[in-house]
Amino acid sequence: MSLDATHPVNSLGFAKPPAETRVIVAMSGGVDSSVVAAELAAEGYDVIGITLQLYDHGAALAKKGACCAGTDIHDARRVAEELNFPHYVLDYENTFREAVIDEFAESYLGGATPVPCIRCNERVKFRDLLETAKDLEADCMATGHYIQRKSGPNGAELHMAGDSNRDQSYFLFSTTQEQLEYLRFPLGHLTSKAETRALAAKHGLAVADKPDSQDICFVPDGNYAAVIEKLRPGAGQPGEIVDLEGNVLGEHRGVIHYTIGQRRGLGIGGLSDPLYVVKLDADTRRVVVGPKTALSTRRVPIKEVNWLGDGNWQEQGEQEIMVRVRSTRPPREAILRPTGPDTGEVELFVAEEGVSPGQACVFYSAEGTRVLGGGWIWRG
CATH class of the missing domain: 2.40.30.10 (Translation factors)
Incomplete structure (x- = not known):
């Protein structure tokens, strides 16, 4: 980046005034991305907010506490209206289903423990949405993730957040170098969520006290099995619970109801030592259990x-x-x-x-x- 002596580098790293710097803010409707948009708008940047509709809007309206639900789209739009910058809602329902939900179902049925939030960042937010930002001739895209982007001798570097309790680096590891050059994470240096909420209150945002979402957006109440059974009818077929030698200890109600390391709810009481799920064999519909040492x-x-x-x-x-x-x-x-x-x-x-x-x-x-x-x- 060449530096123009007449224009010092702005807070997003560009050698031009904020008013001439267009930034797309990925807005989920939560407090984090709303604060990012408010802060950048207050600094005078050319802000455009974009919210992704990732699944059925009618169902979303009935569900609270998960990102990108119907109420969250409304909250994001309201923040944009209050701060007077453009806001768009993009229908990514088909993309999200194909790139994230279908793989989640297949992975879970295969006995794995998937992390769909990483795939969503990788395949939807930081790929398709980022390309949309470039189509809108934005200089960069900003998100509310708690992670830091720093300039290094060989280009942009990814660093853990200032608040280790909120660090989201685990969910952003698949960000490519090219994407990292374009992305900005304005909250990454903050050391507590209280700071974020204080900024929200300073800007008068109605979402200042909005609770954080805890669930995967398309998995209400953390009930993975119910979602898988809806996506893949008949997936919850029963099978055998066996020990490491293959001895049958009982019957389970479907591999999708179990995770590696699970101890409770196995239905094989009466044994002297506690047993844990150490393997899920989807092909034979077997749940393999063993002592805690077998998990290591x-x-x-x-x-x-x-x-x-x-x-x-x-x-x-x-x-x-x-x-x-x-x-x-x-x-x-x-x-x-x-x-x-x-x-x-x-x-x-x-x-x-x-x-x-x-x-x-x-x-x-x-x-x-x-x-x-x-x-x-x-x-x-």
């Missing part, structure tokens, strides 16, 4: 690797990094070994429990806050 693993095969570190992924060779194998766990020490153009193996220094196919394994620098990318855990 140190070697994690990964595929579809997205590398955000310096240099070529394969040429990096073996290196010590930090990794996160679940969104709720802190980064842990590990060795990363490339095995192909987009495949690798992670060897954890200390075994982790409940590492499940379908989850993400996200890479971090051994020191500091930089996100180096990540991959998807699979069976190998």
Whole structure:
């Protein structure tokens, strides 16, 4: 980027006045993205808000507490009206179903534990919506994610959020370098949600006290099984619960009702030691259980690797990094070994429990806050 001496670099990194800098704000209707839009509008940027309708609007109206529902579209529109900038609602229902929901169902039926929010960012928000932003001749696209984008010697770098409790780097590991150059995350440096709500109150936003969404937007009340059965009728077929040697211990009510690491609700009481779900075999409709020690693993095969570190992924060779194998766990020490153009193996220094196919394994620098990318855990 060439610097124009007559125009200092603005807060979004462009050497021109905010009024001449067009920014698309991805607005979910929640407090985070609303604050981003309000702050940028207050700074004088040429703001355009876009909200995605991701699934049936009629059903969405009846459901509260999930992003992109009908009430959230209304809230986003109201913020735009109050702050006097354009706002558009784009119908991405078909795209969302094909790119996110269908794969979620197939992955879950295959015995994996998918993370649809990552696929939504990767395939809808940061691909299709980002292209729409470019079509509107925007200089960049801003979101309310809690993650930081910093300028490095080799281009934009992704870093963990200032608030470790709200860090969303696990869900954004598949962001490409090209996308990262175009994206902005104005809330990433904040150190608490209270700061965000204070900014919302400062701008007089009606969503200042709106609760955070907790569920996956198309999974009401966290009931994955009910959604899968609706998408794939007959998917909840019963089968056998077996131990690690294949001995039948009981019958289950469908593989889709279980997750790796689950202990309660197995219906096989009377045993001396507690048993946990250690494997889901969708092909034989078997739920395999074993002792807690059987959940521990140190070697994690990964595929579809997205590398955000310096240099070529394969040429990096073996290196010590930090990794996160679940969104709720802190980064842990590990060795990363490339095995192909987009495949690798992670060897954890200390075994982790409940590492499940379908989850993400996200890479971090051994020191500091930089996100180096990540991959998807699979069976190998």
